[in-house]
Amino acid sequence: MKMKTIAFVGNPNVGKSAWINQLANGNLKVGNWAGVTVRQEEAIVNWNQNIVKLVDLPGIYQLSDVRGEEAITSKFLKTQSVDCIINVVDTTNLERNLYLTIQLTKLKIPMIVVFNFMDEVEKYHIQLNIKKIQEQLELPIFLGCIYYKENIIDLKKLILQQLTNPVYPSFQLLKKDISKVLFSANMLWKHVHKQTTITFDQCIEWILYLCEENEDALRALYEYNISPHQLQLPNNHLTKMIYQKVDLCMNYVSNSQLKYKKTRKLDRFFLHPVFGKISMLFILFFSVYLIFHISNPCGSYIEGIFELFFFPFMSQALQSTPQAVQNFFIQGVGRGITTILSFIPLIAIYNIVLSILEESGYMARVVYHFDKYMNYFSLNGKSFLSFLIGFGCNVPAIYSTRTIDNEQQRKRTAILVPFMSCGARLPIFMIFSSVFFKEKETMVVVSLYSFGIFIALCIAYIISIFDKKKKRTLFLFELNAYRIPKLSHILKKVKNELISYIKKAFTVVLFAVICIWGLSYYPNHNVKTSYISTFSQRISRFYEPLGFGTSWECVAALPTSILAKETILAFLSQILIDDSNSSNITTLSLHNRVQEFKNLTENVIQELFFFHKEEEGNSYLKIKIQTLFIDRQKNLRVYCYLIYILLMVPCIMVLQAVWKEFGWKFFIKMTIFMFFLPYVVSFFIYQIFSIWIL
Amino acid sequence: MTLDEVKSGSYVYIKKMNFESYDYKRLLHLGLYEGGHLLMEHRGKKSEPSLIFVRGTFYMLRYDDLQKIEVEFI
Numbered sequence: 001m002k003m004k005t006i007a008f009v010g011n012p013n014v015g016k017s018a019w020i021n022q023l024a025n026g027n028l029k030v031g032n033w034a035g036v037t038v039r040q041e042e043a044i045v046n047w048n049q050n051i052v053k054l055v056d057l058p059g060i061y062q063l064s065d066v067r068g069e070e071a072i073t074s075k076f077l078k079t080q081s082v083d084c085i086i087n088v089v090d091t092t093n094l095e096r097n098l099y100l101t102i103q104l105t106k107l108k109i110p111m112i113v114v115f116n117f118m119d120e121v122e123k124y125h126i127q128l129n130i131k132k133i134q135e136q137l138e139l140p141i142f143l144g145c146i147y148y149k150e151n152i153i154d155l156k157k158l159i160l161q162q163l164t165n166p167v168y169p170s171f172q173l174l175k176k177d178i179s180k181v182l183f184s185a186n187m188l189w190k191h192v193h194k195q196t197t198i199t200f201d202q203c204i205e206w207i208l209y210l211c212e213e214n215e216d217a218l219r220a221l222y223e224y225n226i227s228p229h230q231l232q233l234p235n236n237h238l239t240k241m242i243y244q245k246v247d248l249c250m251n252y253v254s255n256s257q258l259k260y261k262k263t264r265k266l267d268r269f270f271l272h273p274v275f276g277k278i279s280m281l282f283i284l285f286f287s288v289y290l291i292f293h294i295s296n297p298c299g300s301y302i303e304g305i306f307e308l309f310f311f312p313f314m315s316q317a318l319q320s321t322p323q324a325v326q327n328f329f330i331q332g333v334g335r336g337i338t339t340i341l342s343f344i345p346l347i348a349i350y351n352i353v354l355s356i357l358e359e360s361g362y363m364a365r366v367v368y369h370f371d372k373y374m375n376y377f378s379l380n381g382k383s384f385l386s387f388l389i390g391f392g393c394n395v396p397a398i399y400s401t402r403t404i405d406n407e408q409q410r411k412r413t414a415i416l417v418p419f420m421s422c423g424a425r426l427p428i429f430m431i432f433s434s435v436f437f438k439e440k441e442t443m444v445v446v447s448l449y450s451f452g453i454f455i456a457l458c459i460a461y462i463i464s465i466f467d468k469k470k471k472r473t474l475f476l477f478e479l480n481a482y483r484i485p486k487l488s489h490i491l492k493k494v495k496n497e498l499i500s501y502i503k504k505a506f507t508v509v510l511f512a513v514i515c516i517w518g519l520s521y522y523p524n525h526n527v528k529t530s531y532i533s534t535f536s537q538r539i540s541r542f543y544e545p546l547g548f549g550t551s552w553e554c555v556a557a558l559p560t561s562i563l564a565k566e567t568i569l570a571f572l573s574q575i576l577i578d579d580s581n582s583s584n585i586t587t588l589s590l591h592n593r594v595q596e597f598k599n600l601t602e603n604v605i606q607e608l609f610f611f612h613k614e615e616e617g618n619s620y621l622k623i624k625i626q627t628l629f630i631d632r633q634k635n636l637r638v639y640c641y642l643i644y645i646l647l648m649v650p651c652i653m654v655l656q657a658v659w660k661e662f663g664w665k666f667f668i669k670m671t672i673f674m675f676f677l678p679y680v681v682s683f684f685i686y687q688i689f690s691i692w693i694l
Numbered sequence: 695m696t697l698d699e700v701k702s703g704s705y706v707y708i709k710k711m712n713f714e715s716y717d718y719k720r721l722l723h724l725g726l727y728e729g730g731h732l733l734m735e736h737r738g739k740k741s742e743p744s745l746i747f748v749r750g751t752f753y754m755l756r757y758d759d760l761q762k763i764e765v766e767f768i
Contacts (some may be wrong), residue, residue: 062723095750099723239722243730247751256750263752264735271745272738368754371743381743381754474759476716476724478751479745 003044003051004163007077009089009104011097012059012479015116015146017041019088020054022152023159030085046428047160055082061096063103077107084110084162086458089459091115091143092124092259094133098246101137110166111139118145124259129252131369136249139169181207184231191226207231211238226526263361270365280369283362285446287353291346292430292442297607298345299427304600306338307620308593324521332517333510336570339621340505343427343566344498350423351497352490359485363388367477377457378464380404380475383413385454390420394650398657406473412463414662415670416456418650424565429642431569435625436638444639452646455681504564512560512567517576527575532556545636546644546679554641564651569621575622636689640682646677696748698760700734707731708767713762725749731768 008016024043041056057073064070077085087104089097101113115121121128134141143157144151184601185203192198198206209217210233221228270276314334318326357363366388371381382404390397397417404410421429429448433441519532527533536556543549553575560567629637649655649671659667700706708730711718725748726732735745735752743754 064723091701092709093750096725099725099749240727240729243725243727260750260752267736267745267752273739273742368745371754371756372741375756447753474713474720475754475756476720476759477743477745477754479754481752 004083005053005054005055005057005081006084006086006159006163007057007080007082008086008088009057009073009077009100010059011061014059014088014090016059016086016088017056018146019086019114019116019155020056020148023054023156026297033515047156048107050163051143052159052163060100062100062243077104077109083532084111084112084159086112086114086159088114088116088243091117091121091128092126092256094253095246095250095256098137098249099242101139102242102245105137105139105169108168108170110162111169112155112162113139114142114144114155116144116146118143119147120259125255126167126258127254132252133249136245136252140167148406174207181211186209186231187231188226189543191230192224195224207233208238223361228579257368260481267365267479270362271368271667276365277369280366283357284366287357288446288449289442291349291353291426292445294608295322295343295346295349296434297604299342301600302344303342303621305339305597306334307341307517308600310334310338323525327521327525328514328517331574332513332521335573336509336513336516337505339569339573340509340566341502343569344501346427346430347423347501348498350426351392351494355493356485357491359489361480364477364479368479371475371477377460378467379409379413379460380406381477382475383409383416386413386417387420387456390417390422391449394418394420394422394654395657398654398661401661409473410468411662411666412460414658414666415463415673416460416611418654418674419452419456419459419647421452421646422565422650424651425645426600427566428568428645431622431625432638432642435622436635444642448642448646451643455647455677463587505566508564509567509570512563513570513574516560516571519573545686546640546682547631547633547690548641548644550631550637552613554628558644560646561645562652563648564653565645568645570623573621576621576627633690636686640686641684644678644682647674647681649674695765696761697734697755697763697765698744698757700737700765702734702737704734705731705768706734707768708763709766710764711762712764724753725751726763732765761766 008020010016014261020043021039024045043054043056045052045054055076057076058069060073062070063074071693076082085104085107087101089101092211103110115128115130130141130143140158140162142155144155171647181204185200185207188207189198189200189203206217206220210221210228210231218228270279311330313335314330315326318329319665322421357366363385367381367385370384374380374384383401386397386400386404394417397420398414401410401413401417404413426445429445430441433444437444516532520527520530522529533552533556536552540549540552540555543555553572556575557568557571561573655667655671658670697706708726708728710728711721711726713721721727730748733747735747738744738757740757743756744760746753746755
C-alpha cells in the first residue's frame, strides 16, 4: 500500500507540531533531515489500514524560493508528492495567516484549513462568520483547539476523507483581473509564438509568474528582448489580488483588534526609551540571579546524595577487585559523571528562564532596544537575537543567523556567537567564582557574560572599519503579541534540553572521562607522575604569562573542552579528588549517612525558600579547586582563566555547524582566530592588572 | 510625506515604496504595498527604531527605511 504524505504548513507558532503530536498519538518517530537548521519532523501512523506520513514543515509567511526556511518548505511542497496539505492558521490573526492560505491554493494540492486557537477566539470575543469565509476560500475549514480530544478525532476523519476523495482547490482570480492577465498573456504569445512552441496556457502561467515578480520568469522575458512594459503588466498584480481576497474574508471577522490591546499597553512601558531599558536590565539581571539562587543549592544537593550513597556503595561493591578497576569506576567514571549530573538543576532552570522570555514575546523587545546599538557595529537587532540564543547553546545560534539577510552581517554574527557564554560554560564559571569570589559570584559571572559581549562588539567594530563592501539592507523585525507562556511548552523544551545534556554526559563526556582517566592513572598509578601531568607541566610554561600557567591541572583541562565544555569540570574532578577525600564518608554507618542526608535536605530548603545560607558547605571539588591558586594574585589568575575559557575555540558541535553553514574556508579562518584571540586577551588582562596586585 | 514624519497613533496609506527589488518583495509579502494601509504605533527618535502595525502584526523598522516609504493620511 502506498504511503500517503500529509504536510503541515502554516505561519510560525500556530501550533503545527502540537497537532501532529496529538494526531500521532504518542507514536511519533522523529527524523531529522538535511538542512539541520530547519528541521522537518515526521511521524508515521496507521489509520484504518492507511499508512500516513505526517510531515511538520518549518513555519513560513509566504511561499518563496529565496529565503532559507521558506525555500525549504516551498521546495518540499513543489517537489515531493504531497497528498494533502493541512494549513494550520492562528484564528486570532487571520489577516496575516490567510495570505499564505491563498498562496498555497496555487499548488493545487488537496487542502484542509485548520482554524486553530478557537479557545482564544472566545477569550478575545472575536466573531467569525465561518460559512462566508469558507465560501470565499472555497476550502474545507476545520475549527479546532488542540486541548479538546474530540477535535483530534474529527480532524483525523476529515483528513482520511480528503485522502480517499481528494478535492483540489482552484485558485480563483477575481473577475476584473482575469481580463488583464489574459490581455498580457495574449501580448506575450504574439511576441514569442513564432520563436518557440509555447502554448497559450503556458503564456498565462508565465504572466502569473511575472505578476509575482518571479526572477526566473523575468529573466526569460528579457531573453526574448521583451520588457514588462510592452506587456502592460500590472504591478504586483497577484500579491494585491491575494490581499484583496484576504480583505474580503476579513469582512466576516469582527473584534479582531481586541487581542492587541494588552500588547499595546505593555509595550508602552517595555518599549519606553528610559523605563523600557531600565526594566530590561532589571529582568535580565533578575533572571541570572534566579538561575544562581535555585541551581547552586540543588546542584550541591545532587552531589551530596552521590557522595553519601553512591560512592560508599561503589567502594564496597568493588572491594575485591584490583586497585586499577576500583580507581577506574570510582575516580574515573563515577567522579566525572557525578560532576556533570550535578549541573542538571542549572541546565533546567536556565532553560525555564530562557523559554519564559522567549515564549512571552519579551525577547523581541530586547532586540528592539538593542538594534540601535548594534547598528553602530554594522550589525542589526537580529544579530543580537542570535547572541541571546547563543547564551543557551551556540549551535542553534549559528543556525539562527540564517534569518539575517545581509551575508556580510550574517558571517560577522557567526564569528561573534561563540563569544556568548553558552549554558555549558556556566557551570565552570559558577564553580570557580563561588570558590574564589565568595559573595560576589553573581557579579563575576555577569561580568564574564558582559565581557563576552564587549569583545564581540569590539571585533564587530574593527571588522566594520575594514569592510569596504558595506551595504545597507532593510531591517524589518516582527514583534509578537505578548502571550502567557504555556507550561507544557516550557516543560517540553526543558525535557529535550535535559535529555540531550544527559545523552552528552553518557557519550561524549564519558568517552573523554575514560581517556582522561587512562592518561592520569598510568604509568605509575599516580596523577602527579602520570602522562597527562608530565605533558601538561611542560605546556603550562606557555600559559604562565596569562596567569593561570602556574596550575598544570587548569592547563590540561583546556583541550578537553573541545569535545564539550562540561568536560573541564569532569576532568578537574577526576584529577583533583582522590580516595582520601571520601574515605571518612565511606566509613560512616548507614544511620549516620541518613542523618547527613536529612541535614543536607534541610540546608537546601533553608537556602531555597528562606534565603538562609549555611556556612559554605563546600563540595570536594570546590575544596580542591581552592588549592589550585593560593597566592595573592589568585583571583586575577582565575579570572584570566575564565576569560580564556569564555573566548577559546567552541566545542566540536559548534565547529561542525559553522562548517556546514559557511564552508571550510570560513571554518578554518574562524578556528585560527579563536585560537589566538583568548591568548592575546588573557595576556593583556593579566599583565596590566598584575601591576596593581604585586 | 514619508513615514518618518508621521506621528505615533496615525493611520496612513502607502503611496510609494522606494526599495530595491528584493526588499520590496519582502515588504510586499508582509503586507506593505502601494495602496495598503498601516498604523504608526510608536515613532522612535532619529536613532531609535519605530514600531508599525500592519495586517495584525507589529514590525520594527529603522529610521532610514521609514524614509523610503511615501505615505498619506487616511
